Amino acid sequence: MLLAVHTRVFVYGSLRRGQSNHGLLCRAHYLGECRLAGYAMYDLGPYPAAIQQPGSEGVLFGEVYDVDANTFRELDILEGLGEEYCREQVATPFGLAWIYLYLQPLDRALLIPQGDWLSRSSL
Template sequence: MLLAVHTRVFVYGSLRRGQSNHGLLCRAHYLGECQLAGYAMYDLGPYPAAIQQPGAEGMLFGEVYDVDADTFRELDILEGLGEEYCREQVETPFGLAWIYLYLQPLDHALLIPRGDWSSGSSL
């Protein structure tokens, strides 16, 4: 019998509970909420972008899920892996998890100062 391989992911935008792409996580196991230090989040309209800012005081709020291999591949497609976003591992209270970080210029994006996409505010 083969065991399913599971991967942890940290989601901070449209994949969070109550957001437009959360349905992609229907097979995932929710582990909990957490926050990461040293990141900035920007509002791109229909979804946010997070970038790493080492040494910065910015916080990034999100949720951690345990996903199967098929869901992980679907997330890579959604995020435009390698073109729009890259993946990096981060330490969470639930162990190492992958986070998708934005690769494109943020010329007209608005900073979300509290780092919480679900708050619905970039003010």
């Protein structure tokens, strides 16, 4: 009998509940919300970009899910793994999780100072 392999992911933008790409997480198990310190979020229009800023006061709000291997592959495709985003592991209250961090220049992107994609309309 093969055991299903699950991977934890931290999502902070269009994959969050109520957002445009959340349907990709229909087979995922929601673990809860959390925030990560030392990150900055930028508005790219239809989705955000997050980057590490060690030592900064910036926080990133998001949700943590357990996903199966197929969903994890679908997320890699959506995020343009290796071209637009890279994956790194972060510590969350639910254990280690993968986060997608932006790789491209942020020339015209606006900072979302609250670090919460759901609050961006109040900018």
